[in-house]
Amino acid sequence: xxxxxxxxxxxxxxxxxxxxxxxxxxxxxxxxxxxxxxxxxxxxxxxxxxxxxxxxxxxxxxxxxxxxxxxxxxxxxxxxxxxxxxxxxxxxxxxxxxxxxxxxxxxxxxxxxxxxxxxxxxxxxxxxxxxxxxxxxxxxxxxxxxxxxxxxxxxxxxxxxxxxxxxxxxxxxxxxxxxxxxxxxxxxxxxxxxxxxxxxxxxxxxxxxxxxxxxxxxxxxxxxxxxxxxxxxxxxxxxxxxxxxxxxxxxxxxxxxxxxxxxxxxxxxxxxxxxxxxxxxxxxxxxxxxxxxxxxxxxxxxxxxxxxxxxxxxxxxxxxxxxxxxxxxxxxxxxxxxxxxxxxxxxxxxxxxxxxxxxxxxxxxxxxxxxxxxxxx
Numbered sequence: 001x002x003x004x005x006x007x008x009x010x011x012x013x014x015x016x017x018x019x020x021x022x023x024x025x026x027x028x029x030x031x032x033x034x035x036x037x038x039x040x041x042x043x044x045x046x047x048x049x050x051x052x053x054x055x056x057x058x059x060x061x062x063x064x065x066x067x068x069x070x071x072x073x074x075x076x077x078x079x080x081x082x083x084x085x086x087x088x089x090x091x092x093x094x095x096x097x098x099x100x101x102x103x104x105x106x107x108x109x110x111x112x113x114x115x116x117x118x119x120x121x122x123x124x125x126x127x128x129x130x131x132x133x134x135x136x137x138x139x140x141x142x143x144x145x146x147x148x149x150x151x152x153x154x155x156x157x158x159x160x161x162x163x164x165x166x167x168x169x170x171x172x173x174x175x176x177x178x179x180x181x182x183x184x185x186x187x188x189x190x191x192x193x194x195x196x197x198x199x200x201x202x203x204x205x206x207x208x209x210x211x212x213x214x215x216x217x218x219x220x221x222x223x224x225x226x227x228x229x230x231x232x233x234x235x236x237x238x239x240x241x242x243x244x245x246x247x248x249x250x251x252x253x254x255x256x257x258x259x260x261x262x263x264x265x266x267x268x269x270x271x272x273x274x275x276x277x278x279x280x281x282x283x284x285x286x287x288x289x290x291x292x293x294x295x296x297x298x299x300x301x302x303x304x305x306x307x308x309x310x311x312x313x314x315x316x317x318x319x320x321x322x323x324x325x326x327x328x329x330x331x332x333x334x335x336x337x338x339x340x341x342x343x344x345x346x347x348x349x350x351x352x353x354x355x356x357x358x359x360x361x362x363x364x365x366x367x368x369x370x371x372x373x374x375x376x377x
Contacts, residue, residue, distance in 0.1 A: 088250055089250040
């Protein structure tokens with residue numbers, strides 16, 4: 001049986017990782033500035049992470065959500081204390097798309113409405129509702145195109161106010177930082193106006209922090225730069241450092257109703273062990289502070305590079321926009337320099353390294369990027 005071909009692949013088989021480095025099956029080492037698409041938050045194969053998962057699987061890997069799993073409450077307590085939302089409720093699932101899917105359902109259960117506002121270049125996932133609020137017609141199948149969604153320009157306060165004033169919008173969903181959209185950051189004034197306008201119109205505000213959360217921006221959640229509190233926050237990627245996991249942080253104004261939401265694998269014992277290990281390491285190794293410090297250094301240095309049209313981002317979520325498509329730079333020239341990066345669209349290199357990236361590793365990346373760019377000048 002052949003694999004169903006959905007991604008263009010690097011011709012390489014990665015078999016080992018440690019911190020911000022990975023190795024292929026031939027023993028070649030690479031600097032990882034991609035973090036497995038922002039999933040690797042605390043670094044590859046962290047000893048504490050490996051120990052926690054190993055101990056848990058030796059005792060119990062899985063049992064259903066029909067019984068008490070005290071690890072789930074430990075995740076909720078630890079996450080709430082660390083991110084500042086200890087009065088919220090946590091629903092654990094398996095992925096970011098599921099998190100957004102359930103967040104949108106909760107919003108519709110809450111106010112009975114069906115219309116959603118999303119933003120240009122948004123990406124929220126590939127399941128039914130999540131893909132419908134994603135601004136990419138190429139991945140929205142006819143069965144998903146139910147015309148529930150209005151897309152607005154990011155940071156356009158007047159357009160947002162006019163749309164919500166119609167009084168029939170169920171929810172607004174917005175990324176803390178647009179990742180696939182090119183590392184675009186909502187303005188603080190826009191976020192404050194959005195919070196106020198949602199309140200005035202009984203509209204649920206959903207913050208998608210799946211890529212920008214868990215310390216990547218230099219704060220636990222990127223929206224915390226604006227000082228607002230959403231009604232619902234969705235997380236995934238960095239929550240499990242590679243173990244599939246997602247979560248929905250839900251305001252106290254939402255009351256649980258048995259049967260509305262559910263999951264088979266969500267919040268299983270292994271996933272919770274992974275999530276607890278991640279929170280341990282983030283706290284003990286001060287990885288949020290490190291992301292802010294090393295990210296600021298990278299941003300300052302990259303803005304001095306000739307040949308880059310614009311540098312955007314904060315923390316260790318950075319976009320480098322070029323005048324020309326970046327395919328050759330990313331897949332050939334940087335690859336030859338033994339560096340993995342991501343991409344947004346055709347012209348943006350996306351940097352999403354593990355949050356443990358050191359200053360020395362950041363400088364090594366800058367040197368390798370300069371070497372790669374010399375070839376295309």
